[in-house]
Amino acid sequence: MNPALRALKPYPMAELQARKSALIKSGKTVFDFGTGDPIEPTPTFILDALRAAVPAISQYPSVGGTQELRTAAANYMQRRFGVTLNPDTQILPAAGSKEAIFHLPLAFLDPGTNKNTVIYGTPGYPVYQAGTLFAGGIDHPITLPQQQGYRLDLSRLEPALLDRTAIVWINYPHNPTGACVDVGYYREQAAICAAYNILLASDECYQDLWFDEQAEPPPSALQATTSGILAFHSCSKRSGMTGYRSGFIAGDAALIKAYRGWRAAMGVGSPAFIEQAAAAAWSDDAHAKKRRKIFAEKYRVLASGLQQKGITVLPSSAGLYIWAQVPGQGDADVYAARCLEVGIVVSPGGFFGPGADGWFRLALVPSLIDCQRALAVWPK
Ligand SMILES: Cc1ncc(COP(=O)(O)O)c(C=O)c1O
Missing domain, CATH: 3.90.1150.10 (Aspartate Aminotransferase, domain 1)
Incomplete structure (x- = not known):
């Protein structure tokens, strides 16, 4: 075992x-x-999109997903965050963000080297640790201080630790505390990750659930830069689709290409009818x-x-x-x-x-x- x-x-x-x-x-x-x-x-229009897409003959889905979904996701990122992404090279569908988060270290961590550590904040979503351990990596939880708004601040960490680190997970709006950050925070963390050749993984599944319609909505890490970053988005909470298992990964084209290779080997393509429903969801903000x-x-x-x-x-x-x-x-x-x-x-x-x-x-x-x-x- x-x-x-x-x-x-x-x-x-x-x-x-x-x-x-x-x-x-x-x-x-x-x-x-x-x-x-x-x-x-x-929402009914999502159910309708799903029903209309169930085919008479059902064949294997592709790991890259449907063009409609990739385009809908890229358009959403543009509308919502002002981030321009190429749907073919910078978006990759996922069967819910949980699996994409769990699997990430299997693609981007070499357990046989001394750059095999994954940093994440605690308290936090338990899947960052689980994925790290199953990939043979070293988990390095950082206690997030309440006094500092539960922010994972890489500038406070030892350079020797950052040297050993392959992946950093951040998640704002934060589960479980609801802490939020601004684009400046993402810029600072992205610069440190770039300096230490670390993949910055931003779990963004709650981005569209803000409480005050007049306030500034939560930003995406990709507003800082798309270089060296992958952002994980999900239909689950935004669209009431937890049971559909659909999300996407967005960001750095070279990282997306490598991750697509791993995902093709594993075979995690979502059914095309789910992706049609997801495309409908990402195309609508109301x-x-x-x-x-x-x-x-x-x-x-x-x-x-x-x-x-x-x-x-x-x-x-x-x-x-x-x-x-x-x-x-x-x-x-x-x-x-x-x-x-x-x-x-x-x-x-x-x-x-x-x-x-x-x-x-x-x-x-x-x-x-x-x-x-x-x-x-x-x-x-
Ligand atoms: C922080 C965080 N990330 C990711 C997920 C996974 O969401 P899903 O797999 O439904 O996209 C959850 C689910 O609760 C979560 O709380």
Whole structure:
């Protein structure tokens, strides 16, 4: 067995699912703020695009994806971020961003050399570490300080560590804290990565979920430069398509070419009918705007409801989460268990790695009415 598999801890979301099933079995009303899997229906025009694309004869999909999807993704990047990308050489479809994130070190890390380290922030999305370990790399989590807005700042790291590093993962709007950054931040990190020949991998799956329509939306790392950077985008949260498994990788043409080679060997092409639905989704901004308004409303109701109960909430301007402090500076696991007693599922900070003691995460998933019902029984 691969030693990485033997050492693997249970995936936190599987643990949450088990807790939720036990609650449902016991007949309790469940308010599931655990997994970031939205319940708002997928827009009808996306369903229609999928149905219209299901073929009479279904053949193997291509790893490069359909021209329609690559073009729709490139047009979206231009509209949304003002970044010009060649759809044929700078966009690569993915079967959801998770697999593309997990697989990246298998393509861009040589475990036999001393440039085999992957840096990522903690707390954070657990897949950066899992992908590193399965690729035989060395994982190097960096604790993200709350006082510095949970930013992964490469200028604070030792040059010797950066010399050994092949890939740096960044993710803003951040899961789990909702922290955000500006283009200046991306410029600084990109310059350091260029100096040390590091691939900068920017996980951008929450970019279209900002809370204040009048405010500046979250930027893409590709606004700093496309050189040496890959950005990972997803239909999942933007378009209510978590079950479709569709996203794309965008950026540096040489990196895209190399990654396409790895992906052809592995065979991760998405079905063309899924890609047609994804192309429809990336071609439309109105549905994304409607969806983010719903999440923004949930954020406002929950954040102010929790604060009224004396629970500290980290201010955030985008994403799908609320990052809150356990009342009375208590233990997050104990508090999550207390929440479960009243049917509320939350993720204790420890699910997202070290550096999150005393915090818990809420995913903006239950309906507004359920958010209000949950607040009525929320433990202090
Ligand atoms: C930070 C982050 N990146 C990537 C993903 C994966 O999204 P998907 O595989 O649905 O595109 C998630 C899912 O929750 C996430 O939180």
